[in-house]
Amino acid sequence: MSQLAMVIDLNKCVGCHACAIACRAEWSVPVPYRRNWVKRLGPETTAKGLAFTFYPGLCNHCDDPKCTTVCPVDPEERVFKSKDGKTKKISIRATYKDPFTGVVLVDKERCIGCGNCVEACPYEARYLNEELDDPRADKCTFCVERLAYNLEPACVRTCITGARIFGDLSDTTSQVSKIVNSGKAVRLQSKEVNIGPNVYYVGKDRDILLLQQSCTPHERKWENVMAPMRREILKAAIKRIAKVV
């Protein structure tokens, strides 16, 4: 089974923010929401020396995504097709992990805009534009829509130094799997939040250390979602029904 993944090379990244804006343009993501971001870290003293680096972030398309588990929408069976024609039938809620690409997506037709998945993501990679009458959760898709036309993700296409390497981890010849298999790449995960993110980072020791110290999530946000959000779910459902009626 495939798993699309990205490696971001902080030795090449200069923190120019082109990725964040190309994504915004490609998918008309309204300000101030974002699917893709750059945070500037440092200069700060680390155990490995003075570091000044960046956190280019996006959805991690996790191995064990928690956002998909908190979706209150009734599951529905769907048949997924792989590139080589294989099919697989699985039951999905309004947000799900594609069994053939490993990409975590939102079914915009069925999303009720309750915001549970937004709350659940420990990486804060999702958003809900609450200014809209009928908001739906939105997030990075690894540009699967572009991949269908053999085009790279928008952030990869614009990255001025080629710091973003994108590919399939199951393909051992791909550059991403070579880097990941070399053991040099790190992911932003902790003892508490250990859900297999598929965005990896490589860089100088001091930069990786600063990145991990500043940006690794520790809060199991998904565990706190259901109860306090129930009222919101109800409100969203009523809004939708009212609209239909």
Add this chain to the structure above:
Amino acid sequence: MKRRNFLKLSASACAALAALQLGDKDIFRPVQARSAAEAPKLPGSLGAKEITSVCEMCFWRCPIVGKVKNGRLVKIEGNPKSPANGTRVCARGNSGVQLLYDPDRIKYPLKRTGSRGEGKWARISWDEALDEVAHNLKETKRKYGPHALAFFDHGASAEFMRDIFKTLGSENYTNEPAFFQCVGPAALAYLMTYGYVTTGTRQYIDMKNAKAMLFIGTHIGENVHVSHVREFIEGLQNGAKLVVVDPRYSASAAKADIYLPIRPGTDTALLLAWMNFIISEGLYNKEFVEKHCTGFDELKKAVKKYTLQWASPICDLPVRDMKKAILLLAGNSPHVAVHPGRHSTWYGRGDTGRHQALAILAALFGAVGVEGGLYFPTHVKKGHISFGCVEEEPETPAKSISEDYYPFASTFGSPTSKIIEATLTGKPYPVKLWGINGVNILQTISNPYHTMEAIKKLDFIFCEEILPTETAIWSDIVLPGATYLERYDTVYTFDLLTPYLTVRQPVVKPMFEVKSSFWIARELAKRTGLKCFNYNNEVEFIEEELKGAGLTLKELNQKGGIVSYKANPYRDPKEFKVATEDGKVQLAVEDFADEDLDPVPKFVPTPAPPKGYVRLVYGRSPVHTFSRTMNNKWLHNEAPENLLWLNDKVAKKVNIKDGEEVVLENQDGYRSWPIKIKVTPGIRPDTAYMVHGFGSRSKQLSKAYKQGASDQFLVTEYEDDPFMGASSHRTNFIRIVKAGKVINLPELCPPPKDIPRFVPQKNRTGGK
């Protein structure tokens, strides 16, 4: 040297070569919708109509494609056929969409109704606006003579209007802040050493193939020009070692092998000590120096007194670190990229000298015309066009602003500081009318308070602008210019490592009543009675330029909007020649000596901060260009304000916390708008840093107004570079005002006795 000599020089420096056109192997095929009805349904920018053009979010001008869906520009990408950037554009390039659709844009010609600077306007017709500008140009010239007209210019939009001022006979037809507030000293130093402007708009430095690189204050990555950044990163990836000298731990410093946190204002001391070291240790490239340089003995003698031990307390750097760095650089010669720098108007005295020292150091490494060193431009042929404007230089007045203050100013035009002085004092002659195009002068030129006073004295001031900047709100007439996405310009050639020829063309139709720069200049010329701009439209002269390259616009567009050529950057040592009079690199510049200036740079200390203050330095954010992009919706969202970097030990002593909002006060008592503090070990205790261009004072820039602090409005003290008259910007000092209380900052690295302390003086060249 006169401007025409300079132009001749740079032309001869571009050794012409028969351009070899690359085959069209990678034909550019965008995702096409199968039908017009399908296009809007495709996701994202897929299926958009693609039009090739050229970016102008900064002056680097990357080739782009505009992606248009339903008549609306949805996205900008790099032109995949561009050998320089390919599909890539930076954050600003990506955000051109939001310049085009900025709701604050100037939509119609405007006439001031309130007082200057108030920003009260009435909408007028193009006829009224152009007639009024033309009338004032003619009247001012009739009353005070041609030199009473002055033009402040920058970028592509200014290129046409410049000819009007020149044809009207003003010697002040160009006083580009790009030179006099930015690159001038560096450009002059390299021009005199190597005979061509190694660092001007373009920078001919081969970082990609270098084995070692040296940056003095250069912060590539925060300063983004796509192909330049790419070559820097490629060089590092290829294993090049990097030495960065900077009082601040910049994005470049963070990638360095050796980082030297130098005391501001002492870079030349370090460079001179390094030169002396490699000369006395015999580590310089003797063969290169003997064969291709003149003035070595003079250089050797002049730098003899500068030892590493002498430099150490001045630069506040340990001898062993300085030695380690120079050994690393010398050990990799000749493949050493000694970056020539760009913004060099730092301290006034000594600015040209510092860049001359960099130029000399490169020659001592033999790092010229070889892989990894300074290289030669590749001339790309295009047709010469004449707009029928006056081509010879205007007559020089009895006392000339351009020629009589600073010996090398006229190489670049008239010094901005002297135009402002003449406007304020009427000396050496009155300047009564300003035209401005492509530059926000109040956020660019040292001491904006002087600039505002000068504007009040003018008979007339007009500008062509896209947004209601400070410059616009101080103008009598504002002409709404088309953005680069709505107009044609001249044909662009790129003469760096990846040469190409391309053309800017409109991606969408002009919005509102905006007009192209060519149209505006042509109309103004007509109404001023000048026989100028004898083409009906841009396409006519573009075709003529393309004819010289053996192309038509249609053919160029069929090729994907761009044609690449083979580069010729290096030279066989046997044929090595630079464009100076004797064909050799000038290690001592006799032309400087002829003007009673130092032929070999000397260390001239810039005054240290007064007690209680730290030096204010500034730089760039990768998401902003000068003060031009702070109102851009997408860029504003990435970086809405600037922060003041303050050393962590200093902050601790005065109990200032990270994120606290304060006001800054400079040595002359001028205060900034509120700015948040960033506490970091990444800056020296005697220095504070902020990104340039924030703190807009125009209320009509709804997003940028009052966001962060303006460095420019704290630069009230300046000195002119004695060589070419550029104004200094890093000669100002700040302390902090927190909750109304003035806080003096502790001095944690006091200057040695050799460096005098700043004393406020009356009647200086600049300042109060």
